[in-house]
Amino acid sequence: MLLWVSDLSLVKFLGFPTSCVGMFILTISCAGFTTCMKTVEITRHKTAASGVKPPSTFTVFMEIYRREGIRGVNKGVNAVAVRQCTNWGSR
Numbered sequence: 001m002l003l004w005v006s007d008l009s010l011v012k013f014l015g016f017p018t019s020c021v022g023m024f025i026l027t028i029s030c031a032g033f034t035t036c037m038k039t040v041e042i043t044r045h046k047t048a049a050s051g052v053k054p055p056s057t058f059t060v061f062m063e064i065y066r067r068e069g070i071r072g073v074n075k076g077v078n079a080v081a082v083r084q085c086t087n088w089g090s091r
Contacts, residue, residue, distance in 0.1 A: 027081035032074035036064065039075075 040061050044054040055063075064072045 024081050028077060031080045032077040035076050035080055036061065036073045040064070 037057070040057050043060055044057065047054040054060075068075070
């Protein structure tokens with residue numbers, strides 16, 4: 001069902017918060033994994049810089065998941081979500 005609004009000020013008024021909420025939900029659902037994988041690559045890079053052979057990406061990821069669970073995977077995702085929802089919502 002389509003809702004036709006004759007007054008575009010209502011659409012403009014609701015557009016920004018709706019966009020922010022949508023981007024927040026999208027970021028929460030997707031960014032946790034990608035943020036974790038960036039952490040894994042940084043960890044591997046630091047290990048390699050110290051002269052030790054770095055473990056595989058999957059090994060580091062599973063170590064984080066075993067030690068901290070899903071909270072470890074999603075660590076830092078709230079900051080990313082707030083940044084993303086305000087950035088995309090303001091365009």
